[in-house]
Amino acid sequence: MSSADIRDMLDLPSQVPSAGRPPPAKRIKTDGKKLDGIHRELHNLLGENTHAVTVMQNKFKEKPNWMQKPSPWVWTKFKNQARKDDLELHHWVRGTPTNDEYPFAKFDKQVDVPTFSKEEYDKGLADTAWTPRETEYLFDLCREYDLRWLVIQDRYDYEPEEDEPRSIRTLEDLKERYYFCCRKIMELRRDASGVDWTPRDLELYNAMNFNKDKEIMRKQYLERLLSRSPAEIAEEERLILEYRRLQESSKKLVQDREELLRLLESPQTANSFAQYQSPQGLSQLAGNILASDKNRRRKGVPEPPAQGGPVARAVPGTPNSGAHTQAVVQAQQGQVAGVQNGVHGTKQTQLAGRPSVQAAPAVSKAELAQSATAKKVVKRVPPGEENHYGISYHDKLVQGVYLRSTKISTLKPTVQTKVASILAELGIAPKLAMPTAKVCERYEALQQAINLLIETKKQADKLDHEVKVLTSANPGPQSDTK
């Protein structure tokens, strides 16, 4: 948040920029044009910006032009190109008539209903229920009415000849017959010409795949859907909701079951836990966990997820694992060269001496990691030069970088003031002149010593006071003292 923002928020006048800060240079457009009257006012109000969108509202009609002479209307003849006959009609046209195409002629679109020859019919289109004459009649009707099935079905009025049975043709029947014939024609023509279909032809073929039964059922479904009563609709909605709810609860049930199973399956204890059921056993267990945790932290090994519980690191195993660790230590020591030896050796013997030790594989892994680091470091830094680089080894380190001056420990404020005054007496400045490692160490030690001094002084004063009280109370009754 800059000061400019805060001033803006609080409506304070802007700060006069002091000598150091150049004023924020905002580019001001200076137009050359002079603005008069309303435009000038608008410009002043709006500033640099004009509105982004202007709304034009034509609330009024255009003003009628009284001066113009009216154009005449002419009663003209015209022909409709869509018609096959030469019917001539008349209509009014404004101005001079142009004999352009009749504007509505372009709407006369025709559907390509295929025509089939007798040979083609005999080849593949024959059907028991349909005579060729009826099929032709159907096709004519389709052509006539542009494949509008409802109209075709309504107009369908086939007069069968003497020997043909009269049958009622439903819409589905008609459609079926028509599409079957179309497909058959496509097939025949393809086979005859040897030219395979284009993808568009294939699409068309697939689209004309009319399944009468399915269509009938579909229409029945739709009918039923449409004719539901409101009560039925409500019932259906309710059922759907309930179904969804049941699904979710079953899913949740499955999840819970999984979790429970997982919980039950996890850590299998190798040994019995009977020994830990008494109060002493519990405290022993707690101690084991703490110690092994500390061990693990020291070695910098991450926690194993479920290591068969703390029981795996059972106390009875100590003598064996202790011996094992010793052997590992010796083996490792043989490998490591240089200064690291002494440091690591002592550390590892210390750790081996602890009552509960981690599982052997984890131990050796940690030691390997340590010695690996040690080996790498040794390679690059000859032992004597550690001081040149400021390298030191510590047991427990928090990762990160810091300034040494920031890590001088602080005590409680009351104590701190006393310590500071004593330091001043001794002639030590409160801020270290050269916070190197050695200096910091000694400074810390000094602080501790001063702390101790203060404590002893307190104690001495207390005793002094008590003695005084005792001497003044003497030879009075002893019950007053204490």
Add this chain to the structure above:
Amino acid sequence: MSSGSKRLKNLQICRPFVYGNMAVPLKEDRSPDIPPDHTHSWTVFLKGVNGDDLSSFVKRVVFKLHETYPNSSRSIEEPPFEVTETGWGEFEISIRVYFVPEASEKNVVMYHHLKLHPYGPEAEQQKSDGATVTSMQYDEFVFSEPTESLFEILTKKSGAVLPAQKSTMVPFSTQSENEELDRLSDAQSKVQENIRRLTERIHVLEQEKAALQSL
């Protein structure tokens, strides 16, 4: 090895450095761009001891000056890590040090009070001389569990060695370190002496108290 990002456990490596400022009063022959109320020209810096190059592990240093300076946050990406300016007032400058990406470390910040006017016992003398005023602080970067690449960078050249003798150019040396150590040891022994005396006194007092109580 490409695994330069692994951290070396139980290892701590440190690098000493110096930060602070120098200031010199402006003479009459100064350039006219400087505003008339500025009295001193000063430089705030961060550098290594012995003139060491810190840029091997320091990526950039950001000096945050007083807000009244234009671009008050000065970012210096290459050595020498310093900012030179003119002014009239003393204020606190925050120095934020960013380390090279191989280190995978976050930045550290330190504060330095800019000193323009002479201070200390020779203040009057220095004022009349028009001498350069310096205020420097020694400190050390301590890297705990550094990454391998950082370790390599820091061990390429020996950087933690301090010059043996004090000199005007390099006010921090082993000599000054030893002086401080000696001071601290002296103080420590005095404190120990006092503690010893007090414990003796406590013994005596306890005996007295026991004697009085048993009466």
